[in-house]
Amino acid sequence: MSLVLDRVCVVRDAGTPWEAAALDDVTLRATPGDRLVVVGGNGAGKSTLAWVLAGALAPTSGTSTLDGRPLVDRQDEIGFVVQHARLQLQRPTIVAELARYGVRGDAAAAALDRVGLRRALLRSRVEELSVGQQRRVALAVALARAVPLLVLDEPLAGLDRPGVAAIEHALASVGRDTVVVVVSHEPGTVDRLGGHAIRLVDGRIVGTG
Amino acid sequence: MTSAAGGLTLLRVVPREGALHRLDPRTKIAALVVLILTVSFRPSWAGLGAIAATIVFAGVIGGIPWSARPRLPRVFLIGIGVSLGLSVIAGGDPVLASVGSWDFGAGGLLAQLRFLAVTVVILALTHLLGWTTSMTALPPAAAWFLRPLRVVRLPVDELATALALAVRALPLLLDEMSIAAMVWRRRPRVVHRGGRRRVRALAVEIVDVMGTVTSSTVRRSMDLGDTLERRGLDAPRAMGGFGRRDLVAASIVGATVVVIALLPPA
Numbered sequence: 001m002s003l004v005l006d007r008v009c010v011v012r013d014a015g016t017p018w019e020a021a022a023l024d025d026v027t028l029r030a031t032p033g034d035r036l037v038v039v040g041g042n043g044a045g046k047s048t049l050a051w052v053l054a055g056a057l058a059p060t061s062g063t064s065t066l067d068g069r070p071l072v073d074r075q076d077e078i079g080f081v082v083q084h085a086r087l088q089l090q091r092p093t094i095v096a097e098l099a100r101y102g103v104r105g106d107a108a109a110a111a112l113d114r115v116g117l118r119r120a121l122l123r124s125r126v127e128e129l130s131v132g133q134q135r136r137v138a139l140a141v142a143l144a145r146a147v148p149l150l151v152l153d154e155p156l157a158g159l160d161r162p163g164v165a166a167i168e169h170a171l172a173s174v175g176r177d178t179v180v181v182v183v184s185h186e187p188g189t190v191d192r193l194g195g196h197a198i199r200l201v202d203g204r205i206v207g208t209g
Numbered sequence: 210m211t212s213a214a215g216g217l218t219l220l221r222v223v224p225r226e227g228a229l230h231r232l233d234p235r236t237k238i239a240a241l242v243v244l245i246l247t248v249s250f251r252p253s254w255a256g257l258g259a260i261a262a263t264i265v266f267a268g269v270i271g272g273i274p275w276s277a278r279p280r281l282p283r284v285f286l287i288g289i290g291v292s293l294g295l296s297v298i299a300g301g302d303p304v305l306a307s308v309g310s311w312d313f314g315a316g317g318l319l320a321q322l323r324f325l326a327v328t329v330v331i332l333a334l335t336h337l338l339g340w341t342t343s344m345t346a347l348p349p350a351a352a353w354f355l356r357p358l359r360v361v362r363l364p365v366d367e368l369a370t371a372l373a374l375a376v377r378a379l380p381l382l383l384d385e386m387s388i389a390a391m392v393w394r395r396r397p398r399v400v401h402r403g404g405r406r407r408v409r410a411l412a413v414e415i416v417d418v419m420g421t422v423t424s425s426t427v428r429r430s431m432d433l434g435d436t437l438e439r440r441g442l443d444a445p446r447a448m449g450g451f452g453r454r455d456l457v458a459a460s461i462v463g464a465t466v467v468v469i470a471l472l473p474p475a
Contacts (some may be wrong), residue, residue: 017223017277046325056391075395087389087426090396101397127424 001067001148003030003053003179008062010048010203022048024203030146033176035073035195037145045118046183047083050153053181054080066149079142079150082158085135089126094137097126103144111140114173116166132163139170150174151181156189168192213396220339222378227272228454234350236455237338240462247466248330256469257326263465264333273340289325296321348373373437378430382422385429389422 010023023045030036040046051057052064055071055078055177064071082088091097092180098108109119126134135155142150152171156164170192174180182193192199199207222230229237248260297305301316335375352369359365393414 015276017225017274018221051391056395076397080395082388082392084385084388084425084429086428087385087421088392090389090414090421092417092420100399197422 001032001177001179003028003034004063004065005029005052005151006063006065008052008059008064010045010052010057011060014060016061016144021203023052026062026203026205028198028205032178032179034179035171035193036179036181036198037190037193037195038181038198038200039185039187039189040200041185043202044200046185047153048203049200050051050080050151050181050183053149054078054151056080077147077149078149079145081135081138081142081152081155083152083154085138086126086131088138088141089134091126093123093125094108094129095122096142097137098122101141101144103141107144111144112137114143114169115140115170116162132159135159136163136166136170139167143170143174147178149179149181151183154185155182156184156186156192158170164192220344222343223273223277223340225272227270227341229267229271229273229337231454232458233451233455234342234346235353236451236458237342238347238350239352240458241334241338243333243462243466244334247469248327251469251474252323252327253469253472253474254323255472256328257323257330259465259468259472260330260334263461264330264337266461267337271337271341273337275339277336279336293318293321344376345373349378354369370434370437372433374430377433377437378426381429381433382426385422385426389418389425393418445450 005026005028008023008026009021012018012020012022028036038046038049044051044131048057053071055064055073055075058064058070058072066074066078089097091100094112095108098104098111103111107117108122112119112121117133118139119138121129121133121137126137129137139152139155142152155167155171159167171180171182180195182189182195197207197209198205244260244263245388248256296317297313297315299317300312300314301320302314302320303316304312304314306313348369352365355363355368357367399410401410
């Protein structure tokens with residue numbers, strides 16, 4: 001399994017006065033077990049890259065593939081946690097949300113264990129959860145399925161210390177057959193989560209390490 | 210962080226430094242209101258032509274490129290075409306042709322074309338304001354117009370803050386809707402047997418998505434409201450101040466209104 005982005009460009013609002021390159025000539029490769037942390041400031045193109053990697057956005061030019069097949073054709077095989085996780089939890093309760101992905105009973109309880117949430121929360125309404133808890137539930141849903149690629153957009157933003165620790169722990173438990181890509185505006189995320197850093201500025205990769 | 214959803218260019222400032230960009234937002238709001246009232250009360254073809262000419266002139270000197278125009282979905286244009294077709298069938302004087310006992314007249318069509326023209330003119334005027342004015346400048350300008358109403362104890366500042374929240378919440382709402390739709394497309398499909406079950410399941414999903422977007426937007430809007438309350442509207446910086454160019458613009462608008470008043474009303 002290999003993830004390949006080859007000379008990917010994404011142009012926003014093409015043909016209008018607001019036309020702008022959100023991603024410019026981005027090339028990267030990853031193999032199972034790789035951990036990539038994409039860092040950059042506001043407007044650097046991090047979220048656009050996350051959407052491309054998640055198959056939610058087709059590049060304007062260049063190719064984005066997983067095992068040779070376009071990422072946009074493999075969306076249902078890619079785990080994606082958006083920053084505003086509330087938008088991802090579309091059923092009224094956690095148990096219903098997990099069930100929507102076929103995760104029921106003990107598996108549902110285990111999914112919450114994995115992200116450090118109490119099993120008692122299973123019957124809770126999504127509305128009653130804090131932002132950090134909602135993000136952990138969204139991660140639990142993504143981790144409950146065996147996916148070859150997991151993309152997380154700002155998973156640590158605004159979380160308290162226990163929340164950060166829980167997500168770090170959950171990501172550490174991800175199998176070596178999955179590529180994990182974390183997008184973050186905090187440079188310290190690389191030290192926290194480990195893996196290869198990819199630094200984006202104005203839609204271009206300016207450094208890796 | 211900006212969302213990757215993007216795509217919609219609704220009421221965004223055109224990144225140019227045209228003459229309209231430099232006008233005080235209060236001048237532009239006043240011009241917009243005066244021209245909309247004029248075209249609403251006097252929607253003659255000649256008047257519509259005069260305002261259209263003013264809009265084109267403003268667009269040219271404002272440096273608004275043709276590429277800034279909103280792209281309407283094809284289904285919308287088809288809907289307009291169908292409705293115009295139905296107007297022809299509905300008839301009305303003058304009668305264009307008769308087939309048996311059926312008269313095809315242009316009366317309904319002309320009335321609908323006039324209504325369509327008024328709508329286009331009003332939308333174009335609104336877009337001129339949006340293309341050349343930062344959304345953050347509008348609430349302080351609106352508060353300035355409402356200021357006299359403080360005498361009758363109207364909560365002018367609160368109204369301006371509500372307006373500020375509304376103009377900021379609109380892009381937020383669009384953004385949230387596009388993310389929620391993207392997430393919904395990725396969710397595993399549940400297969401239901403039977404038409405009624407399928408319809409019910411679809412209805413539940415629509416309610417879920419709408420509830421999710423509403424809940425998320427309300428939460429983020431509350432945060433936005435708290436920030437606005439702390440920072441205030443930053444009125445002096447948002448409004449540049451009146452100058453000679455505002456006087457010229459007001460004169461052009463005044464001349465347009467006079468011309469429309471003098472033109473035949475039909």
